[in-house]
Amino acid sequence: MSESTQASVAASVRDVISAHTQAQDAGQTDETVALYAPDAVLEIPGFDPITGHDALREAFKGWAPTQPQKHLVANTVITSWTEDEATAVSDVAFFQRGESGWAVQVVGRYEDTLRRYDGTWLIHHRTTTYIV
Template identity: 55%
Template sequence: MTTATEASTTAHVQSAIGAYAQALDADRVDDLVELFWPDGVAEIAGVGTFEGHEAIRAGYAGFSPTRPQLHLVANTVVTSVTGDEASAVSNLAFFQRDESGWAVRLVGRYDDVLRRRDGEWRFQRRVTTFLP
């Protein structure tokens, strides 16, 4: 049985994950950076590991969309909740639109650790991997 605290944590985790996808697709890098703690880490397989706000901002600034795009995140499961820390795993499908319509460009997975400080949940570590 899920407790009210677990349900609340799950809602906060899912909200952060959704906000990340929305910010990334809308090229709102500053909003995306604010979803991480100042000492947070974003690791993207084959691209790099960005630690801290300035490194995350610089890393994601290189991903500015050149055409309409959409990150669909699904099947999010909060795998662990311990006090002020939660872990989650999600599936990812990345779509881009060109002259022939929308197409899946890649699929992958997010492995997340979020922490709560002063009542606010943010990413401590996000690892993005891609499936062949």
């Protein structure tokens, strides 16, 4: 794979992860779900695996923000890639704004597998872990 292809894959992966964060924090359920493959799996501690667009839509509706929130995703490292699949690891801190201001609620990590479907990169599998 050429350097330009590697750079393109890395940029595409980071764009999807960033778009997911922005849409989720804005409470844009349909936009969030559209970033997942139709058969995608989302694993989050305390929940059974969430599989497919319908289940993802219900989950993200239930998690819609009721107060200002931000997922700050950083340190994304692309751990493997081809022209059609990539894996990445990212650190995440989840903040909410309450009466006392912004406060960190959760710190964790995303482990993502993304695939290209008809030229569009989508999340195929995401595992979230929390750091305690």
